[in-house]
Amino acid sequence: MVLAIAMRELRALFLSPLAWTILATLQLILAYLFLTQLDTFMLLQPRLAGIEGAPGVTDIVVAPLLQTVGFLLLLISPAITMRVFSDEKRNRTLTLLLSAPVSITEIVLGKFLGMVLFFLLLLALLALMPLSLYAGTTLDGGKLLSGLLGLSLLLSAFAAVGVYMSSLTEQPVVAAISTLGALILLWIVDWSGSKREQVNGVLQYLSLQGHLESFLKGLFSTADLAYYLLLIATFLILTIRHLDQQRLTG
16 A cells, blocks of 8 residues: 555655656756866876875766755655645645554554655665766765665655655645755754864754765765664654644644
């Protein structure tokens, strides 16, 4: 049932021009940035050739590209997730959905999975750019896989936050703005530079960007993995509890 709901959400996304517009626009922007980074690498390559341990194409081209993907999707993901539950509320179909012979947990997980599948499809298309470098050079496969894993976890976190915010309102625009605000806060939470070491450590751990950077450097840490999984689980549980309370109150 979860998979059926997920596929229904994915089909609904592709029936609207929004998904296609986002896919096309992102491809154009990132293709331009990719070619720009590649041109920079070609200019630097003669100088780097004689330096031992110099950064390679993965560090100069791929890692910055993936980091840009993360930030751009932070700005775009609210537009993808804003209608998940808000449209159901606005069209008065949420009550019918909640009364269906399926649990709220399955509904939430299905809608979340639908968003994640869209983001993973988008990521797969974008990954073709760095993979094309294999035709003329050698990539650090470990760093590339680590970066893609980090982005997958990041996008799943975006989806979880967006699903929760969408469950709070029947206005998609309000859901989008709330999601964007929450994600930006989580992105820049460690920018405060608190003088208290304990506070600064907590803020750094809460930062979405800090954990992504670790993956982009090829560093796989269970702490980074646990952060994303806990963040995803927290917002999904909040969504389930909110909808359950709404069903009980009618």
